Amino acid sequence: MTMDNTSSIQPFVFILLGIPGLEDYYTWIAFPFCFMYIIALLGNCVLLFFIMFEPSLHQPMYYFLSMLSVIDLTLSSTTTPKMLVILWFNSAEISFEACITQMFFIHTFAALESTILLVMAFDRYVAICNPLRYMAILTPPVIIRIGCAAFFRCVISTSPLTYLLKRLPFCKSNLIFHSYCEHMAVAKLACADITLNSLYGMIVALSVVLFDVVLILVSYLLILRAVFCLPSTDARLKAIGTCGSHLCAILVFYVPVIISTLIYRLGKNVPLHIHILLVNCYMMAPPMVNPIVYGVKTKQIRGRVLKQFQRHP
Numbered sequence: 001m002t003m004d005n006t007s008s009i010q011p012f013v014f015i016l017l018g019i020p021g022l023e024d025y026y027t028w029i030a031f032p033f034c035f036m037y038i039i040a041l042l043g044n045c046v047l048l049f050f051i052m053f054e055p056s057l058h059q060p061m062y063y064f065l066s067m068l069s070v071i072d073l074t075l076s077s078t079t080t081p082k083m084l085v086i087l088w089f090n091s092a093e094i095s096f097e098a099c100i101t102q103m104f105f106i107h108t109f110a111a112l113e114s115t116i117l118l119v120m121a122f123d124r125y126v127a128i129c130n131p132l133r134y135m136a137i138l139t140p141p142v143i144i145r146i147g148c149a150a151f152f153r154c155v156i157s158t159s160p161l162t163y164l165l166k167r168l169p170f171c172k173s174n175l176i177f178h179s180y181c182e183h184m185a186v187a188k189l190a191c192a193d194i195t196l197n198s199l200y201g202m203i204v205a206l207s208v209v210l211f212d213v214v215l216i217l218v219s220y221l222l223i224l225r226a227v228f229c230l231p232s233t234d235a236r237l238k239a240i241g242t243c244g245s246h247l248c249a250i251l252v253f254y255v256p257v258i259i260s261t262l263i264y265r266l267g268k269n270v271p272l273h274i275h276i277l278l279v280n281c282y283m284m285a286p287p288m289v290n291p292i293v294y295g296v297k298t299k300q301i302r303g304r305v306l307k308q309f310q311r312h313p
Contacts, residue, residue, distance in 0.1 A: 013093045014186070018086040018179045019280075021273040030087035036284045037080040043291030044069040050301060057300055060138035061127070064120045065294060067147055068249070071113045072287035078105040079283050083179040099181040104162050106283075107183060111154040111208045113286065117250055118212040119146055121219040124243050129226040157204050164197045178276060180283075209257070216250065245297040252289045256282035 022029060051057045051066045082102070085091045094102070127134050161183050171191035178185040187197040220243075227239045260278045263270050295301050 013095050013174065014099050014181070014189075015175045016082070016086055016092045016094055016179060016181070017175055017177050018083065018092065019273045019276050020177050021271060026087040026090075030084050033080060033087070033280065033284060034084055036288045037076055037084070040072060040076045040284065040287035040291075043295070044073050044287060047291045047294065047301070054300075060134070060143055061120075061123055062300075063140075063143050064116060064123055067150075068113065068116050068120070068290060071109050071116060072290055074105065075109045075113065076284060076287040078102055078109065079180045079280075083280065086179060094181065099176075099186060100162055100165060103165070103181040103183055103186065104158065106180060107158040107161060107204070108154050110283075111158055111204070112150060113253060114209050114212045115150040115154060117246075117253060118215050118219075119150060120246050120249075121216045124246055125219045125223055127242065128223050128239050154208065157208055160200060161197075161204070164200060168192050168194070168197075177272060179280060182279075213254065245294045248293045248297070249286065249290050252293075253282075253286045256285060 018026065019029065047069050048066055051062045051069075079102070082094065123138065126137055130137065165183065165186055168187065168190035169192055170189055173189060176185050176189070183201055184194075184198065187194045223239075223243065227236050230236045230239060256278060260275065260282055263275050263278065
């Protein structure tokens with residue numbers, strides 16, 4: 001279904017094409033994404049359950065981890081179910097309002113994940129560089145305020161994207177060459193100048209993601225300086241070990257973003273389906289990997305999970 005070329009109204013529906021170029025393999029591609037989604041749901045729900053009901057995990061680090069799990073659940077659930085419906089049942093239609101809503105949640109919670117990773121870097125900085133005042137600095141009211149500030153920061157940053165799309169007249173094809181409603185993928189279908197959309201999208205990326213990355217790097221430089229001042233090798237390794245899970249989460253989130261951005265900006269000859277697969281991995285990898293990494297590498301969570309399984313053989 002396509003729009004009439006002379007029309008300048010908002011389309012009633014868009015058509016998400018999924019992963020163009022790999023249509024013959026849709027059924028098989030859906031299985032690994034479905035598996036990743038199930039692991040993400042189970043892993044994050046288990047993580048939230050233990051953090052909620054285990055008193056020993058009622059600490060700032062785990063409160064921030066629970067925020068990350070909620071974000072991961074929201075982000076994966078915003079994109080994956082619709083993608084699986086497209087791949088398995090060829091049900092590609094999405095209404096204009098649903099598309100705008102999906103786009104808002106995707107961009108807001110992707111920005112929110114970046115922000116919480118920054119907050120967790122600050123948490124590790126306080127824990128290592130000022131351990132005696134850790135609990136005094138990151139009190140529950142402070143944690144709540146940090147969480148609310150992070151949420152409103154991302155909502156305020158990404159909300160204009162919704163307005164910028166709604167103002168556009170659409171007179172081209174309503175076929176979206178993507179598996180979900182990404183801002184620029186939708187904007188390119190408009191029959192008007194989208195320079196403002198592109199410019200504001202770039203501003204959001206720079207002011208949120210790049211800003212977060214820079215502050216994360218600064219946090220870890222300060223952490224490393226403090227670690228190298230410790231008197232023994234064991235103390236240094238123990239301090240660095242407390243950052244291991246967070247570093248894995250950072251790499252899993254930012255590396256696909258950087259690769260996808262470089263391919264989009266510089267890799268003009270890279271097939272579209274490669275770019276879309278990378279973006280989908282960027283959406284699915286953190287929600288799946290984060291609970292596994294934290295469950296394996298964090299002693300308190302690992303011990304609590306093993307204890308629960310030993311209690312119920």
